Amino acid sequence: MSTTSERPAARTGAIGAGPRRVEGPAKVAGTAAYAYEYRAADAAYLAPVQATIARGRVAAVDTAAAEAAEGVLAVLWHGNAPRLRTDAELPGLQQPGELHVLQSAEVHYRGQPVAAVVAETFEAAQHAAALVTLTYEQLPHDAEFSAGRTDLATPKEDHRQGDVKAAEGEVVVDQTYTTPMQHNNPMEPHSTMARWDGEAITLHESTQGAHMVRETVAELLGLEQGRVRVVAPYVGGGFGSKGPLHAPTVLAVLGARAVPHRSVKLAATRRQMFSLVGYRSPTVQRVRLRADAQGRLSGIDVTATVQSARLGDFIEEAAGPAKSMYAAPNRRMGHRAARLDVPVPTWMRAPGECPGMFGPEVAMDELAVACGLDPIEARVRNEPERDPATGKPFSTRNLIACLREGADRFGWADRPAEPGARREGEWLVGTGVAASFYPVVPPVGGSRALVRHAGDGRYVVSLAAADIGTGAWTALTQVAADVLGVPLEHVEVRLGDSALPLASLAGGSTGMMSWGSTVHAAATAFRRLHGDDPAPGAEAAADLPEVAHRDDYAMHAYGAQFAEVRVNTDTGEIRVPRLLGVFAAGRIVNARTARSQFVGGMTMGLSMALHEESVLDARFGHVVNADFAEYHIAANADVADIQAHWIDEHDPLVNPLGAKGIGEIGIVGTAAAVANAAYHATGVRVRRVPLRLDDFLDAVGA
Amino acid sequence: MDFLSPDTWAGALAAKAARPEAVPVMGGTDVMVELNLGRRRPHALLDLTRVPELARWGAEDGYTRVGAGVSYTRLVERVGSRAPALAAAARSVASPQIRNRGSVGGNLGGASPAGDCHPPLLAAGALVELASAAGVRRVPASEFYLGPGRTVRREDELVAAVLVPEPRGPQVFAKVGPRNAMVIAVVSFALALDVAARRAGTGIGSAGPTPLRARAAEEFLAREFDWAGGADPSPEAARRFGDLVAGAARPIDDVRGSAAYRRHALAVLARRAWARCAAEVRGGGV
Ligand SMILES: Cc1cc2nc3c(=O)[nH]c(=O)nc-3n(C[C@H](O)[C@H](O)[C@H](O)COP(=O)(O)OP(=O)(O)OC[C@H]3O[C@@H](n4cnc5c(N)ncnc54)[C@H](O)[C@@H]3O)c2cc1C
Numbered sequence: 001m002s003t004t005s006e007r008p009a010a011r012t013g014a015i016g017a018g019p020r021r022v023e024g025p026a027k028v029a030g031t032a033a034y035a036y037e038y039r040a041a042d043a044a045y046l047a048p049v050q051a052t053i054a055r056g057r058v059a060a061v062d063t064a065a066a067e068a069a070e071g072v073l074a075v076l077w078h079g080n081a082p083r084l085r086t087d088a089e090l091p092g093l094q095q096p097g098e099l100h101v102l103q104s105a106e107v108h109y110r111g112q113p114v115a116a117v118v119a120e121t122f123e124a125a126q127h128a129a130a131l132v133t134l135t136y137e138q139l140p141h142d143a144e145f146s147a148g149r150t151d152l153a154t155p156k157e158d159h160r161q162g163d164v165k166a167a168e169g170e171v172v173v174d175q176t177y178t179t180p181m182q183h184n185n186p187m188e189p190h191s192t193m194a195r196w197d198g199e200a201i202t203l204h205e206s207t208q209g210a211h212m213v214r215e216t217v218a219e220l221l222g223l224e225q226g227r228v229r230v231v232a233p234y235v236g237g238g239f240g241s242k243g244p245l246h247a248p249t250v251l252a253v254l255g256a257r258a259v260p261h262r263s264v265k266l267a268a269t270r271r272q273m274f275s276l277v278g279y280r281s282p283t284v285q286r287v288r289l290r291a292d293a294q295g296r297l298s299g300i301d302v303t304a305t306v307q308s309a310r311l312g313d314f315i316e317e318a319a320g321p322a323k324s325m326y327a328a329p330n331r332r333m334g335h336r337a338a339r340l341d342v343p344v345p346t347w348m349r350a351p352g353e354c355p356g357m358f359g360p361e362v363a364m365d366e367l368a369v370a371c372g373l374d375p376i377e378a379r380v381r382n383e384p385e386r387d388p389a390t391g392k393p394f395s396t397r398n399l400i401a402c403l404r405e406g407a408d409r410f411g412w413a414d415r416p417a418e419p420g421a422r423r424e425g426e427w428l429v430g431t432g433v434a435a436s437f438y439p440v441v442p443p444v445g446g447s448r449a450l451v452r453h454a455g456d457g458r459y460v461v462s463l464a465a466a467d468i469g470t471g472a473w474t475a476l477t478q479v480a481a482d483v484l485g486v487p488l489e490h491v492e493v494r495l496g497d498s499a500l501p502l503a504s505l506a507g508g509s510t511g512m513m514s515w516g517s518t519v520h521a522a523a524t525a526f527r528r529l530h531g532d533d534p535a536p537g538a539e540a541a542a543d544l545p546e547v548a549h550r551d552d553y554a555m556h557a558y559g560a561q562f563a564e565v566r567v568n569t570d571t572g573e574i575r576v577p578r579l580l581g582v583f584a585a586g587r588i589v590n591a592r593t594a595r596s597q598f599v600g601g602m603t604m605g606l607s608m609a610l611h612e613e614s615v616l617d618a619r620f621g622h623v624v625n626a627d628f629a630e631y632h633i634a635a636n637a638d639v640a641d642i643q644a645h646w647i648d649e650h651d652p653l654v655n656p657l658g659a660k661g662i663g664e665i666g667i668v669g670t671a672a673a674v675a676n677a678a679y680h681a682t683g684v685r686v687r688r689v690p691l692r693l694d695d696f697l698d699a700v701g702a
Numbered sequence: 703m704d705f706l707s708p709d710t711w712a713g714a715l716a717a718k719a720a721r722p723e724a725v726p727v728m729g730g731t732d733v734m735v736e737l738n739l740g741r742r743r744p745h746a747l748l749d750l751t752r753v754p755e756l757a758r759w760g761a762e763d764g765y766t767r768v769g770a771g772v773s774y775t776r777l778v779e780r781v782g783s784r785a786p787a788l789a790a791a792a793r794s795v796a797s798p799q800i801r802n803r804g805s806v807g808g809n810l811g812g813a814s815p816a817g818d819c820h821p822p823l824l825a826a827g828a829l830v831e832l833a834s835a836a837g838v839r840r841v842p843a844s845e846f847y848l849g850p851g852r853t854v855r856r857e858d859e860l861v862a863a864v865l866v867p868e869p870r871g872p873q874v875f876a877k878v879g880p881r882n883a884m885v886i887a888v889v890s891f892a893l894a895l896d897v898a899a900r901r902a903g904t905g906i907g908s909a910g911p912t913p914l915r916a917r918a919a920e921e922f923l924a925r926e927f928d929w930a931g932g933a934d935p936s937p938e939a940a941r942r943f944g945d946l947v948a949g950a951a952r953p954i955d956d957v958r959g960s961a962a963y964r965r966h967a968l969a970v971l972a973r974r975a976w977a978r979c980a981a982e983v984r985g986g987g988v
Contacts, residue, residue: 130740130743271739570970570974571878571967571970572963572967573878573880574880610880610881611880611881613957615957625957627739629735629886630886632880632881632884632885635884637881637882637883638881690880692880692959693878693880693888693959693963693967694959694960694962694963697962697963697966
């Protein structure tokens with residue numbers, strides 16, 4: 001176990017610099033292959049057939065026409081699909097019900113795979129899939145999400161401190177805030193190429209964790225882990241949905257078992273991305289704040305109602321962040337879940353924190369207005385000395401520093417206190433702020449890194465980590481180069497293959513904390529064992545170091561997000577010319593890729609504020625805007641000036657590298673900052689995202 | 703699926719006569735989306751991209767004739783000033799890639815109430831030329847649309863061209879949506895003035911089952927507009943005009959916007975359109 005008392009010195013300065021992505025040239029030149037792109041002479045293609053009912057049973061399947069179609073290799077349905085071990089214990093993050101594909105006649109959600117065709121070409125598979133005829137015994141379904149339902153479940157006991165009902169103070173904010181269903185849409189859809197050679201299965205997979213896929217597939221098939229290999233060096237974005245497995249991967253595995261010695265390929269279509277790989281639950285957040293006239297909180301009460309599925313429970317923990325953001329003696333945070341006949345929700349960038357910092361951070365703005373306080377001051381007044389949720393000291397908490405530095409950089413000082421005070425021609429202009437927060441999450445799984453001297457002062461560092469576009473290839477190269485004291489070009493990192501040493505999942509923004517710390521430990525061990533002049537072939541490995549003080553401190557990253565919003569006084573059109581974020585997330589290993597993570601998160605937050613919304617038609621149980629023509633995602637023209645900055649935070653307690661996670665915090669709070677700025681521009685308080693043109697009808701003098 | 707690909711106009715009309723159910727494809731920016739989404743599986747596609755006549759444009763008896771296959775990009779670059787409102791609408795469609803392929807004929811063939819070509823065609827008093835093996839007819843745009851996706855075009859007919867009267871005054875087009883591009887308009891509006899005849903034409907998009915004209919608003923503007931000097935309308939006149947345009951709409955509440963918002967935004971676009979036309983008259987632009 002290494003000690004974590006001191007921040008290791010950067011020996012070569014590689015840590016903290018901003019080198020370009022080591023895999024950039026390969027990606028730009030198109031030589032970095034993604035899962036679906038591997039050339040296989042024996043490729044076959046799988047097309048799913050999806051249920052057209054939201055609940056019931058498949059009564060009959062007529063596969064004759066599909067089987068007779070040209071190029072068809074297999075038509076699978078629950079009557080003939082290879083059996084999975086449905087009683088196997090899967091890793092905790094998996095949703096077994098979702099993964100038991102084609103194992104029974106039950107239909108649990110609209111769009112569920114109920115059959116699949118494997119064929120010689122993609123077109124032949126698609127065509128034959130359309131020829132499979134299903135007869136259903138339909139049962140009444142329920143896909144109506146609402147906080148007013150009388151059958152809401154309480155998945156976990158509420159978090160309580162003091163007595164929130166007895167909280168005193170003359171200022172009350174009691175409002176309901178909502179965020180919509182949203183769908184993960186990485187550029188690269190979920191894709192798999194699976195090949196079963198009769199003994200072992202190889203998956204080229206678009207995943208956030210090769211080892212996690214290996215373990216899960218091995219369990220489902222009843223194979224030794226050693227007979228499952230998962231290759232995933234390049235992944236075109238994940239945002240969480242590629243953490244847990246979903247039905248498409250299992251379909252490809254079933255296809256490969258059914259058609260051995262063929263490389264069975266499946267890439268979800270954009271439409272299928274809206275039914276097969278999870279989504280972010282909609283949330284309804286009832287937030288009640290009570291404070292004295294000076295804005296000091298005495299009570300915080302947050303109930304988040306979220307959508308879950310009958311097929312498997314997934315709770316979007318939107319009431320979580322309020323547990324530790326601000327001081328207040330009395331508090332209650334709880335979740336209520338509507339379990340519906342819908343696909344199971346999943347992780348989407350900053351699950352819990354992202355929607356859960358919308359309601360409370362708009363509420364804090366409302367509190368500031370009610371108390372006549374500057375919104376930054378309202379937050380400063382409620383700064384806790386210790387973590388309110390646990391009573392532990394913070395390892396570091398630099399929220400106020402972020403707010404202050406952001407205020408300086410953004411030009412907050414000139415801000416008029418009153419809303420609607422700044423008008424430029426047809427446009428009302430306002431500014432807003434919100435806090436951002438993301439915990440230091442314990443890594444999902446262990447990690448081990450191997451450092452080998454290849455001769456000539458060149459080193460190979462391997463572990464199975466997944467770079468889903470975050471910059472891990474580069475940052476891990478930097479960490480190794482720095483500890484080994486060699487130039488970056490002398491380190492070759494190998495990632496993304498279950499044949500390499502175990503690596504934790506790319507999830508919870510833990511990559512740099514776990515893989516970075518592990519590489520740091522392995523490189524340190526290498527120098528300790530082999531000195532500065534090692535023999536070629538010398539090796540050293542190390543496991544993820546324990547964090548000595550994990551249980552003694554509350555560990556979180558913080559940020560402050562500032563937005564400028566313009567609302568057209570005639571039409572209610574909303575534009576966001578400026579976003580600025582300042583983050584305190586421990587040590588920043590690569591300035592370039594870190595900025596890209598922050599700016600990317602903020603862009604996604606802008607997208608949440610103005611565009612993204614999946615519309616579920618409860619009558620049928622499907623998302624109606626399941627394509628990019630109608631599910632809008634912020635594009636270049638929506639983004640003007642987005643700046644991300646960070647403060648130089650030293651936190652030796654979090655891990656040997658002193659790094660906190662940066663992948664998700666950027667999306668947290670952005671939407672609240674935009675909504676708060678829109679209020680400041682117009683005086684209209686919108687408590688729902690995305691903001692719509694109609695929302696400002698009142699302000700525009702209709 | 704049969705793929706018919708005639709290379710003459712006569713051949714296209716013959717093919718459509720023989721296979722009336724064949725789905726025409728011009729740019730394919732609507733058809734291919736529908737095929738990809740599995741919304742339809744036609745037995746036959748009738749590719750029109752090889753028919754030279756459809757890609758032509760030119761002057762014809764006081765009209766500008768724009769072949770049904772002229773792409774938006776061409777329309778903007780080449781036809782521009784001869785059909786200003788239509789060109790302005792074309793400029794606002796989608797993205798460069800879609801504008802390179804999408805066509806007026808395809809917009810009319812699909813007849814979505816949100817299609818951007820419809821308001822300018824209505825406002826300018828354009829004619830839609832329909833042709834079949836049996837003959838040719840010209841239908842005023844105001845009589846062309848019947849319902850969402852439905853028009854007077856018979857199954858055996860193709861859209862041959864639109865005929866846009868030579869501009870006789872300022873023309874403007876405007877639309878509103880959550881962002882400036884790559885989004886279906888919440889509402890759109892076109893205004894075309896005939897200064898000599900002191901007449902106005904209007905077109906409303908995305909605010910009813912079909913594109914609509916606001917006839918009462920047209921008459922009101924014709925009376926109130928300062929045809930000689932191009933003075934700005936009085937606030938009362940502008941408001942009244944906006945209200946008349948909004949009143950002609952038959953909007954619904956949907957995920958893109960409420961009916962109330964659509965009416966409001968139409969009134970705004972209408973007032974702005976008046977002001978812009980007045981400024982053009984003042985500036986002697988016509
Ligand atoms: C990303 C994207 C963005 C878009 N943005 C916009 C936008 O901003 N504004 C807008 O108005 N539209 C938009 N569209 C829709 C589309 O681009 C337009 O409707 C375009 O005008 C269609 O033209 P096309 O030549 O591609 O038609 P096609 O797809 O070839 O055909 C469209 C329809 O018309 C029929 N048709 C085609 N030619 C004829 C003919 N000569 N006679 C009879 N019927 C015919 C077809 O059978 C079909 O029903 C967008 C589409 C996409 C994919």
